Amino acid sequence: MTGTKQKPKAFATLCGRIFREADPQYFPAAQHRGRKIILCTDACLGAFLADPDVFCKVHRNSDKAAARMKKEIEHLIGLWSQYDPSAKSD
Numbered sequence: 001m002t003g004t005k006q007k008p009k010a011f012a013t014l015c016g017r018i019f020r021e022a023d024p025q026y027f028p029a030a031q032h033r034g035r036k037i038i039l040c041t042d043a044c045l046g047a048f049l050a051d052p053d054v055f056c057k058v059h060r061n062s063d064k065a066a067a068r069m070k071k072e073i074e075h076l077i078g079l080w081s082q083y084d085p086s087a088k089s090d
């Protein structure tokens with residue numbers, strides 16, 4: 001077996017979108033108040049850069065919801081991996 005299947009990842013963008021089985025390094029990102037934030041598209045990044053504080057205020061609630069959703073997705077991915085023999089690491 002030479003398969004190097006990557007484990008699915010889940011992450012949430014600042015604007016509240018959830019991505020799973022995607023790599024955050026391919027999404028536009030920026031630093032805001034010492035924290036790395038990820039945006040879904042370049043257009044979204046542009047809107048953030050235009051006024052970061054307003055953007056954060058507008059998306060504050062969705063950011064919280066996204067964090068909660070992200071936990072649920074990670075939990076689900078954990079469950080899926082139990083049924084996927086290729087995802088076992090030990």
Ligand SMILES: [Zn+2]
Nearest residue numbers: 015040041044
């Ligand atoms: Zn976005």
